[in-house]
Amino acid sequence: MADPRFYEPARPLSISQLEKLSGASFEGLAPDGLSVSGVAPIEAMAAGFLSYAEKGAETPVNGAVVLTVQKHAASLRDAGCIVGISDNPRAAFARSAGHIFVGKELVQGEAEIHETARVFPGAFISAGARIGAECIIEPNAVIGPGVEIGEGAIIRANAVVTFAVIGGGSIIGSSSVVGKTGFAVVLGIEDKLRVPHFGRAIIGKDVSIGASCSVDRGLFGDTLIGDNVQIDNFCQIAHNVKIGKGTVMAAYAGISGSTTIGENCLFAGRCATTDNITIGNNVVMLADAAAMYDIPDGERWGGSPAMPARNYLKQLTQLRKMSGIKGAQGKKARR
Structure with a gap:
């Protein structure tokens, strides 16, 4: 599941909204009032979460919302999944998942910076970041929200860590x-x-x-x-x-x-x-x-x-023999 230090829910999507965004068809089989509130990979499906399956799923979860191709729809429905059918489930997921969960943006505010850490002028440390003891954050480095920098780590100039x-x-x-x-x-x-x-x-x-x-x-x-x-x-x-x-x-x-x-x-x-x-x-x-x-x-x-x-070196040797290149000449040519 998405780490709440870095991601936050944008808004739940109703099935009708999900159909519109993803282009998948739920064929009127989704329960009334159902909404999708999170995202997960197919191997870690959860009820009310959106995933996609291009090759089916070995352990489907009751109440999970799965975008898949027609041939896998029946088996997933029988296992209790809410199924949206698409010719390209990965594309359907890409169109819709970012409307459910989003990455946190850089924001001014308080970060947790140890008193022994050194932060140089021009560095930006987002609210919610944690900088450990004896760390060095050089000029113009950017540290995103939720990022944790361990004790004694060094982030060099102009690096970006999110x-x-x-x-x-x-x-x-x-x-x-x-x-x-x-x-x-x-x-x-x-x-x-x-x-x-x-x-x-x-x-x-x-x-x-x-x-x-x-x-x-x-x-x-x-x-x-x-x-x-x-x-x-x-x-x-x-x-x-x-x-x-x-x-x-x-x-x-x-x-x-x-x-x-x-x-x-x-x-x-x-x-x-x-x-x-x-x-x-x-x-x-x-x-x-x-x-x-x-x-x-x-x-x-x-x-x-x-x-x-x-095997690789044998092939090189054979190629040199076939081309008439001797070892010393080959070395000279490489220079």
């Missing part, structure tokens, strides 16, 4: 943005829609995030960065990504949505992943590697698409 919890001792680099909306776009329709986000960005203790990085908040759940993760400059961490403690990423890493990365991994420069994959613990990614598949613990991968490093 919808986030920052652990003690962590550093957010200059011009980095933590907690912004992720890049969730509804495809297959003429007018592309951005899906509203209701999650958070949770940064562990002693994390270092370099300059000009972006860490998106989760769509429903959280984007999680574990303790002692070290992220270089110009890196992108998408919504709902999970990074295990002790992992290190060099510059220009791009981690796609809902990717899970284990502990103590090493990503060389310009590494990337596709979405919804799992990378195990102690994995090494060579420079320019692009992971398209799950990677087991302890492996070393390279190439695009990425493969075990031994």
Whole structure:
């Protein structure tokens, strides 16, 4: 459910209002007087809350309001859900969910700032934020409502932190943005829609995030960065990504949505992943590697698409032989 530190209800929607906004059809089957008062992912449905299901739902909840396609409507109704039918449930949700719950805006007012914290001129700290002991908030940094900054953390100049919890001792680099909306776009329709986000960005203790990085908040759940993760400059961490403690990423890493990365991994420069994959613990990614598949613990991968490093290096060797390039010449050419 949306964290009340960061989100607030806008207004309940009646079924007729929901039909108009979403474009879904409830076929006159919703009880009279029913309204929708919240939003939730399909795996955490609640009575009176709006969700969407593109592939059905294993554990539907009585009284939940679900936008879905025609073929799943009957089974969800039989389980007690209030069902709206749409050819594109994700688009229907995107059109309507932001009218039910909204993110809190920056607002002047009292924040909880520890007496030992240092806040430089030009920094803006929104009402409801909490700044811990010995923190440093540098010039022109922006701290959003509800944000918690742990003891000894440093927010560098021009950084923006919203919808986030920052652990003690962590550093957010200059011009980095933590907690912004992720890049969730509804495809297959003429007018592309951005899906509203209701999650958070949770940064562990002693994390270092370099300059000009972006860490998106989760769509429903959280984007999680574990303790002692070290992220270089110009890196992108998408919504709902999970990074295990002790992992290190060099510059220009791009981690796609809902990717899970284990502990103590090493990503060389310009590494990337596709979405919804799992990378195990102690994995090494060579420079320019692009992971398209799950990677087991302890492996070393390279190439695009990425493969075990031994296979990748064999391919490079074969290509050089086929092209007549010797090792020394290849090194000279790379310079």
